[in-house]
Amino acid sequence: MSFFKISSLVFSIFFSVSAFAQTVSVSDPWIRATVQGQKATGAFMKITSKEGAKLTGVSSPAAGVSEIHEMKMEKDVMKMAAVTSLNVPAGGAVELKPGGYHVMLMDLKAPLADKATVPITLTFENAKGVKSQVELQVPVRAMHGKMEHKH
Numbered sequence: 001m002s003f004f005k006i007s008s009l010v011f012s013i014f015f016s017v018s019a020f021a022q023t024v025s026v027s028d029p030w031i032r033a034t035v036q037g038q039k040a041t042g043a044f045m046k047i048t049s050k051e052g053a054k055l056t057g058v059s060s061p062a063a064g065v066s067e068i069h070e071m072k073m074e075k076d077v078m079k080m081a082a083v084t085s086l087n088v089p090a091g092g093a094v095e096l097k098p099g100g101y102h103v104m105l106m107d108l109k110a111p112l113a114d115k116a117t118v119p120i121t122l123t124f125e126n127a128k129g130v131k132s133q134v135e136l137q138v139p140v141r142a143m144h145g146k147m148e149h150k151h
């Protein structure tokens, strides 16, 4: 009985520490492979959050600079720009995909080959300003053909 009490106490401490991190989940992350000489690429994933969160930072040891980017049409020209944060609505999802939001990895230290794995750390902030980090091991994938352009 005492063993059960201790283990459930440890359990509850563990859960209170990671409670926020657990409300954010990231699925299907991938990075577009690069060729020799290419200095930047995009990382894509789906982020869901039970209680709502903001993605406020990204970092990766593979890139000198990592940013959150959005893409939008401006007079028929696709442009991308850095945003300071990305809202994930409570109970909702945000999809980072080609042609939309993405994590931009710039100043790459080496080409990212198909089937390699690149660590990316995402920093989230909840409504109370509490920060949490999600560490990902993201697979690199070569794109077949040209950039997908779906609407």
Ligand SMILES: [Cu+2]
Binding pocket: 042, 069, 070, 080, 081, 102, 103, 104
């Ligand atoms: Cu970009």
